[in-house]
Structure formats: C-alpha cells, structure tokens
Amino acid sequence: MKGEMNMDTGADKSALEERIQNLERRLDRFGGQTVREGPSLHPAAPFVPGLIALVFGYFGMGLPQHYYHFLFAVLLLALFYHRGFLLPARGRWRWPQILVNFIILCLLFRLLIGGGTQQPFDWLKAPAISKAPPAGDSSWYNRMVPDFTVQWQGIPHVSDWSVDLTKIQTILLIATLAGALFRFQPFTSITALALLIISIPVYLQFTWDWVVLFLVLGSVSLYLQKTENSRR
Numbered sequence: 001m002k003g004e005m006n007m008d009t010g011a012d013k014s015a016l017e018e019r020i021q022n023l024e025r026r027l028d029r030f031g032g033q034t035v036r037e038g039p040s041l042h043p044a045a046p047f048v049p050g051l052i053a054l055v056f057g058y059f060g061m062g063l064p065q066h067y068y069h070f071l072f073a074v075l076l077l078a079l080f081y082h083r084g085f086l087l088p089a090r091g092r093w094r095w096p097q098i099l100v101n102f103i104i105l106c107l108l109f110r111l112l113i114g115g116g117t118q119q120p121f122d123w124l125k126a127p128a129i130s131k132a133p134p135a136g137d138s139s140w141y142n143r144m145v146p147d148f149t150v151q152w153q154g155i156p157h158v159s160d161w162s163v164d165l166t167k168i169q170t171i172l173l174i175a176t177l178a179g180a181l182f183r184f185q186p187f188t189s190i191t192a193l194a195l196l197i198i199s200i201p202v203y204l205q206f207t208w209d210w211v212v213l214f215l216v217l218g219s220v221s222l223y224l225q226k227t228e229n230s231r232r
Contacts, residue, residue, distance in 0.1 A: 043093035050100040050221030053214050057107040060210030064110045066166045073105035104218045115165025115202045125152040
C-alpha cells in the first residue's frame, strides 16, 4: 500500500509540475502579445522620418559607391524581417517602407565601410628637373642657354598605388562581429580599434552635421516600426 501511495504521489507531483510549466508557457505567450497596448501608429509615422533621414544622409555622405553596401543591406534587411524585428507596413505603404529601410541600411554601411578606393601615398612626390624649350621669339641668349625648372612629380608604382579600403573595412567589421559573437573581448577591441583608425581619413570627408541628423532620424524610423509591431 505504501509503495502504491508513493507512486501515486510522485505521479501527482510530475503532473502538477507539467501543468505549472504549461501555464507558465501560456502566460509567456500571452505577455509577449500584450507587452504594449494602445492604438497602432499610422504607417506614415515611420515612413516620413525615414524619408527625411535619406535626404540628410545624402547631404552628409553622398551615395553608396560599393556593391558591398547593397549586398549587406539586403542581407540585414532580410534578417530583420525574417526574425520579426521589423514587420512590413500595411497596405500600399509596404513596399515604399521596405525601400526606405533598404536605402537607410545602405547609407549605414556607407558610413561603416565606405572607404572606397584610396591612394594612401599620393602625397609622396620627388623633385624632377625638366628643360623648358625656348619660345620662338626669344633672344639668342635664351636659345643658347637652356632654362631648367624643378617640378614635383609622383613616384611611379608608389604614388599611384591604390587599395580598396572598403574590403579591408569589411574584413575588420566581420572580425569584430565574430569576436563579439564568441565573446572574445580582447580580439573584438583590437579589430574595432583598427577599423576606427583606418576609417578616420574617410570620416573626415563626411559632413557630420548631416550625418548625425541621418543617424537620429533613421533610428527613429526603425524604432517606430518595431514599436508599432510590438503593440499588435
């Protein structure tokens, strides 16, 4: 009898624990659906700040000039929609909003990996002496005594050497994200610092008054889309 009572008690406990777990899962789903309550935003609310952000981004950085910007923007936008961070807008606002989000991400990658093709040693020049030919109506002295001039010219294969800085920035950015993913803090800090250092000459070419406005309004546009989705 005691053995049967112990078995019944253990079965009752396991059944009770299972019911509690099911109840907790239901509460979690219910809480996730009603995190925020209230009227949903109009689709124009995130669209208008995003459109204004594109104008500011163009004034501050120009247009994306490397296919990496479009490639990574497509991948990140697809990830956002796939994981539910952003949901498509309703009705006819859907594709215009998706296009605005895509261009915002393109300009964001223009900021992160927008180095393009650079010539880091274009300033390196060497003096060169050249002989200036005399003019046709010059005196006999100018025709007899050559006129030499000193000019600064670039060093072949050195001053004209170019490097695709966008590819280097992309490698460092991927290394930084990989280090952050695996929580390897020293490696992440080193790669992020290297990315910042090689990007400084590019950052100095931007008009940061417009860039800051682009970052603020672009973030507001993406946040409003996430806020609206979480209210549903």
